[in-house]
Amino acid sequence: MRLPSSRHLGLAVLAAVLVLLPLALPGTYALDVLTNVGIAAIVCVGLNLLIGYAGQISLGHAGFFGIGAYASAILVTNEGWPPLLAMLAGMALSGLLAFAVARPILALRGHYLAMATLGLGIIVSIVLSQEVELTGGPDGMPVDPFTVAGLELTGPLAWYATVAVSLLAVTWLSLNLVDSPIGRALRAVHGAEIAARVCGVDTTAYKVMVFVLSAVIASYAGSLYAHFAGWLTPDEAGFLRSIQFVTMVVLGGMASTFGAIVGAALLTALPQFLTVFHDYEHVLLGAVMMATMIFLPRGLVPTLATRCARSGG
Amino acid sequence: MLLEVEGLEAHYGRIRALAGVDLHVAEGELVAIVGANGAGKTTLLRTLSGVHPASAGTIRLDGRDITRVAGPRRVALGIAQVPEGRQVFAPMSVEDNLLLGGYVRSAAERTETLGEVYALFPRLRERRDQPAGTLSGGEQQMLAIGRALMARPRLLLLDEPSMGLAPRIVEQIFETIGELRRRGTTILLVEQNAYAALSVADRGYVLESGRVTLADRAGALLADERVKAAYLGL
Ligand SMILES: Nc1ncnc2c1ncn2[C@@H]1O[C@H](COP(=O)(O)OP(=O)(O)OP(=O)(O)O)[C@@H](O)[C@H]1O
Ligand SMILES: [Mg+2]
Numbered sequence: 001m002r003l004p005s006s007r008h009l010g011l012a013v014l015a016a017v018l019v020l021l022p023l024a025l026p027g028t029y030a031l032d033v034l035t036n037v038g039i040a041a042i043v044c045v046g047l048n049l050l051i052g053y054a055g056q057i058s059l060g061h062a063g064f065f066g067i068g069a070y071a072s073a074i075l076v077t078n079e080g081w082p083p084l085l086a087m088l089a090g091m092a093l094s095g096l097l098a099f100a101v102a103r104p105i106l107a108l109r110g111h112y113l114a115m116a117t118l119g120l121g122i123i124v125s126i127v128l129s130q131e132v133e134l135t136g137g138p139d140g141m142p143v144d145p146f147t148v149a150g151l152e153l154t155g156p157l158a159w160y161a162t163v164a165v166s167l168l169a170v171t172w173l174s175l176n177l178v179d180s181p182i183g184r185a186l187r188a189v190h191g192a193e194i195a196a197r198v199c200g201v202d203t204t205a206y207k208v209m210v211f212v213l214s215a216v217i218a219s220y221a222g223s224l225y226a227h228f229a230g231w232l233t234p235d236e237a238g239f240l241r242s243i244q245f246v247t248m249v250v251l252g253g254m255a256s257t258f259g260a261i262v263g264a265a266l267l268t269a270l271p272q273f274l275t276v277f278h279d280y281e282h283v284l285l286g287a288v289m290m291a292t293m294i295f296l297p298r299g300l301v302p303t304l305a306t307r308c309a310r311s312g313g
Numbered sequence: 314m315l316l317e318v319e320g321l322e323a324h325y326g327r328i329r330a331l332a333g334v335d336l337h338v339a340e341g342e343l344v345a346i347v348g349a350n351g352a353g354k355t356t357l358l359r360t361l362s363g364v365h366p367a368s369a370g371t372i373r374l375d376g377r378d379i380t381r382v383a384g385p386r387r388v389a390l391g392i393a394q395v396p397e398g399r400q401v402f403a404p405m406s407v408e409d410n411l412l413l414g415g416y417v418r419s420a421a422e423r424t425e426t427l428g429e430v431y432a433l434f435p436r437l438r439e440r441r442d443q444p445a446g447t448l449s450g451g452e453q454q455m456l457a458i459g460r461a462l463m464a465r466p467r468l469l470l471l472d473e474p475s476m477g478l479a480p481r482i483v484e485q486i487f488e489t490i491g492e493l494r495r496r497g498t499t500i501l502l503v504e505q506n507a508y509a510a511l512s513v514a515d516r517g518y519v520l521e522s523g524r525v526t527l528a529d530r531a532g533a534l535l536a537d538e539r540v541k542a543a544y545l546g547l
Contacts, residue, residue, distance in 0.1 A: 184413050187405060195400035198362050200388030200417035200464060 018164040031156035038163035041264035046217030052255030053186040057114040060121025064094040064215040066237020068222030087223040098215035128234040140233035253299025321370035330356040332523035347507040348520035354503040362394040389417040391467030399457040403446030414463030430459040451482035507544035
């Protein structure tokens with residue numbers, strides 16, 4: 001049995017790192033990068049549940065990220081909704097769409113979900129580009145600031161804190177899910193589907209639930225991003241963004257919640273700090289994916305954890 | 314009658330794997346189904362547990378028609394299957410495997426049954442924290458049986474528990490099956506090892522190309538010339 005304390009220890013370490021990082025890396029620019037890292041990490045923690053624990057790949061998670069982002073942008077900026085309500089509307093829409101797509105597909109075996117989400121992501125980004133009236137098309141649109149009860153969320157530190165707290169919450173949710181009876185069921189879905197079903201686990205229902213949850217989390221992160229960035233283009237919902245998310249999860253380590261965060265941090269921060277990478281970002285992404293598959297098939301964090309455990313005792 | 318099966322058919326695409334099977338199992342009985350490779354034994358168990366859909370016929374548990382009940386729900390109704398090739402959840406610990414077996418039961422029932430399973434298989438208790446994938450073949454078979462028992466089944470479906478195991482281990486496994494029978498568990502046992510299966514069973518069926526061709530008391534089947542020639546290598 002995994003000790004519950006190891007879960008709390010991990011969360012405590014994450015919290016400490018999140019508090020210490022802005023002290024170690026002061027300055028507006030660094031804080032902005034860290035906020036972007038946090039937003040990507042939120043998506044990846046959710047996506048990791050799907051990839052790492054339900055054994056399913058989504059090649060369209062940026063679509064849900066984009067739905068959240070544009071729901072916030074359109075409803076708040078154009079329609080004057082309260083940002084919190086717009087965010088919830090985006091999450092509801094993403095969840096419903098995920099459910100509608102996943103329910104029929106996940107009853108089938110194999111990698112049909114990957115294909116379906118690939119299509120879904122492409123459709124979302126095309127719609128966002130075409131609906132120029134609503135979204136400003138490929139040029140993008142401005143997004144009003146995030147306000148709750150008349151208070152405006154401004155300044156890099158406030159944004160960083162908001163995203164950091166969100167990341168902690170999503171991580172806590174994910175860790176609890178993984179260690180619960182549902183989590184055992186999820187790992188079983190990945191391990192041996194038939195055996196799970198004869199244990200009475202409705203594997204299809206779980207896969208659908210995890211997919212919907214990961215879509216809702218991505219949508220939430222998208223809404224945060226829209227207000228944080230203040231300007232939105234359909235690229236945020238595009239195919240490359242989806243591939244980026246998957247690569248982050250794979251690099252960090254599938255089935256490792258903290259791995260997903262490390263993957264998100266590396267692939268978000270590296271291109272920012274090393275501008276050489278920036279021009280070759282897409283090449284880098286492909287190279288990272290291939291290198292991970294060949295040299296670290298389990299991903300960074302699980303591999304390092306095993307190494308440390310071995311040398312430590 | 315605990316289990317009644319009538320005219321059961323199952324297909325893989327256009328291949329018909331079960332061609333109208335009739336059989337029944339009474340409460341407390343140990344019934345063996347023997348047959349050659351590809352006879353449809355695994356398909357029969359998968360159709361009974363609901364992992365594979367029936368294309369015709371009826372399955373009744375305690376008189377209730379469950380032919381259209383989804384697989385996971387049948388576990389709660391009392392059907393647990395030990396799948397062919399064991400299929401333990403390799404990266405998970407032995408104990409987590411067992412707990413997952415009791416998935417449809419309450420936490421209190423799970424704890425109680427876990428103790429019973431450990432009493433039946435002390436080896437599993439010794440290895441409770443070990444990843445299931447690192448167990449030996451015989452231990453994995455015990456784990457697969459223990460996992461199914463965790464669901465507190467009224468009917469236990471066993472698919473080839475002797476597969477790929479050394480003779481001494483096979484003997485142990487069949488002793489355990491006999492012990493379960495004495496404790497009152499109702500068992501439907503599928504085996505290629507016809508001699509071992511019929512030796513512990515009350516009754517038996519011979520399955521050929523998706524059909525039941527012989528049905529009798531286990532002792533009578535063991536003495537039957539056709540069974541001897543085809544399945545006992547005598
Ligand atoms: N997944 C599948 N797809 C297509 N055909 C299948 C599939 N599984 C089984 N079959 C076919 O169905 C028939 C019955 O197979 P089944 O596995 O039930 O036999 P079995 O009696 O369990 O054999 P064995 O003793 O080798 O386990 C065989 O002809 C087999 O080829
Ligand atoms: Mg078989």
